[in-house]
Amino acid sequence: MEKIIQIIADELGVKFSQVENTVKLIDDGNTIPFIARYRKEVTGGLSDEQLRDLGERLNYLRNLETRKQEVRNSIEEQGKLTDEIVIALENAKILAEVEDIYRPYKQKKRTRATIAKEKGLEPLAEVIIEQKGECDINEFANTFIDSEKGVETVEDAISGAMDIIAENISDDAKYRKEIKRLYYRDGLIVTKGDPEVKSSYEMYYDFTEKISRIPSHRILAINRGEKEDFLKVKMEKPEEQIIAYMEKDIIRGKNNYGNQISYDNNIQNDNQNQGSYINQYQEILQNTILDSFKRLIEPSVEREIRSDLTEKAEEQAIKVFGQNAKQLLLGAPLKGLTVMGFDPAYRTGCKIAVIDDTGKLLTTTTVYPTEPQNDVEGAKKELTKLINNYDVNMIAIGNGTASRESETFVSNMISELDKKIYYTIVSEAGASVYSASKLATEEYPDINVSLRGAISIARRLQDPLAELVKIDPKAIGVGQYQHDVNQKKLTESLTGVVEDAVNKVGVDVNTATPSLLSYVSGINKTVANNIVKYRDENGKLKERKELLKVPKLGKVAFEQCAGFIRIFDGKNPLEITAVHPESYEVAENLLKQIGYDKSDLIDKDKLKEIKIRLSGINVENTAKELQVGELTLKDIIDELSKPGRDPRDEMPKPILRSDVLKFEDLKEGMVLTGTVRNVIDFGAFVDIGVKHDGLVHISELSDKFVKNPSEVVSVGDIVKVKVIKIDLERKKVGLSMKI
DSSP states (O other), X not given: OHHHHHHHHHHXXXXXXXXXXXHHHHHTTOOHHHHHHHOHHHHTSOOHHHHHHHHHHHHHHXXXXXXXXXXXXXXXXXXOXXXXXXXXXXXXXXXXXXXXXXXXXSXXXXXHHHHHHHTTOXXXXXXXXXXXXXXXXXXXXXXXXXXXXXXXXXXXXXXXXHHHHHHHHHHOHHHHHHHHHHXXXXXXXXXEOOTTSOOTTGGGTEEXXXXXXXXXXXXXXXXXXXXXTSOEEEEEOOHHHHHHHHHHHHSTTBOTTSOBOOOXXXXXXXXXXXXXXXXXXXXXXXXXXXXXXXXXXXXXXXXXXXXXXXXXXXXXXXXXXXXXXXXXXXXXXXXXXXXXXXXXXXXXXEEEEEEOTTSOEEEEEEEOOSTTTOOHHHHHHHHHHHHXXXXXXXXXXXXXXXXXXXHHHHHHHHHTOSSOOEEEEEOOTTHHHHHTSHHHHHHOTXXXXXXXXXXXXXXXXXXXXXXXTTSOGGGSSOOSXXXXXXXXXXXXXXXXXXXXXXXXXXXXXXXXXXXXXXXXXXXXXXXXXXXXXXXXXXXXXXXXXXXXXXXXXXXXXXXXXGGGEEOTTSSOGGGGSSXXXXXXHHHHHHHHHTTOOGGXXXXXXXXXXXXXXXXXXXXXXXXXXXXXXXXXXXHHHHHHXXXXXXXXXXXXXXXXXXXXXXXXXXXXXXXXXXXXXXEETTEEEEEOSSXXXXXXXXXXXXXXOOSOGGGTOOTTOEEEEEEEEEETTTTEEEEEOOO
């Protein structure tokens, strides 16, 4: 275990003790959000991202050690365990290396080599590989002819021995490791496609790139193109170098370039025929090495390299998706507004839902301002009535089919109204998935499935986090090839991202849905449903400790969840903050020290004074006086300075519009304000108010070199961009942030 801890500490660039303490916390059943927020002294202040990386590596390295032990036991049971194998296993850093070591000892299906062994040809193979040169190989092979075993000729015997040697070579971990290294150093990925066939993979129809340099998004694009039969993929490798390396190591009398060199004079003098015997072995072994590489090693290694490249590309794609999803989930809520959700469509009409400032559904309807009905006047009349009746402040338009036509209609309509009202474009990714879900049916059993999408669009403008947790994270539209990657790993990663976002914000236990509550540290779906049921039966919770009355929510779960639960208008003002119950006494003593009481936290005037007094606290001295860690004290000070603060309030607000921009209005050089909708490996897509998002290529993100777009932009950012390229035919816009 110490070895694992040291590896993780080195990889993360943190102290051994930080990892050791964190591993103990994880093994004791603490969640990552709880550890990140309330055990900073123990972990040395590791962030939630660092903790999740630590957890992933811990699982991988533990699985690696388990597999090493399984392989060691298996080889030992076969009586073939040597010191060299033990050392090789100890030094193996990845699972692939362990499997390469195990390969010669793994039970195989019936192969050409196993058949040759059954024919008793192993001794002949040993003589050939040892190259003793003491006899004519044909004469020795003649002694293995046995019609009953199927060895009819000398050629049969030598061919069978070659099969045994070829398999032994291909199973040797040393060769496989070096061959992979040469592939990665000098190998190329080559893709071809039919130029007569139109597809989104045309850039790969005649494409070559070094294996060592190909970026993740290209790997995934090539994989998809191959899967859809648009691309043929192969690898070009330094085959001559590989064969020369193997020959040099296996065949006696070969130099670095695989050329024959003169034999030791003493040997030649002892036996003039010996050189010719050795030449026989060389010819056989050259053919065997080539066969081993072409038939056994090459297909296997190329599968492994393609698999390794895909795995790394998937890890990167999952990481990017997670970063984007977190930013989207933490999007700024628009509070205190009555919102009209507008779900655009053509034939079936635009679905409308009006939501009050608490998220309660007020009314729904359907209007037909788009083709084929084009009932613009009827739609205006209907929506104007709703806007006036319900005092609508904002219209949220989904960005799907007919979005821009709907935007034009809305823009024209609100320009004719007496009151000031704005609209914004909202990503409707996943709205249809939610609409047809069991959860949506439970929430709105009497509402038509087509109208639920409009409700979701309105609510995700009011509170993105509360609404988006109802949707499978894979469906929220901020990923890159998310449907191509390992779905189990993607789900695990996104679950962690949602947990971090929910716990960062905190949850109002008296209004939260079971979907939201189920992501709170220590609370599962069953307990989340029990909380809502308890709330329905007993009314609002007045204090956090009341959670202990909820069925199946015991002391351990309470410890994990309590700090992330918010209770507004409750008995204890500390419970609108992230101060954990275990720190209430410290918080109260701190307030007392500066001359205030916890009840003063809800007095606006006194709160201003408290904030000023807290800013002058000497953290080091006060932490000693209150017998609390400095990191914990800093967090308590932050919470008491801004009780009830929503961290999302600091995020960029959505762009509010009152007029529409058409694609035809765009001109090169135009500077616009847009919203970052998606960040990928090669740049960012920005919504500038036309039908299709524009692309800011990674080279146009900054005047400085950018290695990773997420260093510069995040989903939800409001950015100024310049139009640098317009493709009218394909409706594509190239943008630059170099303004």
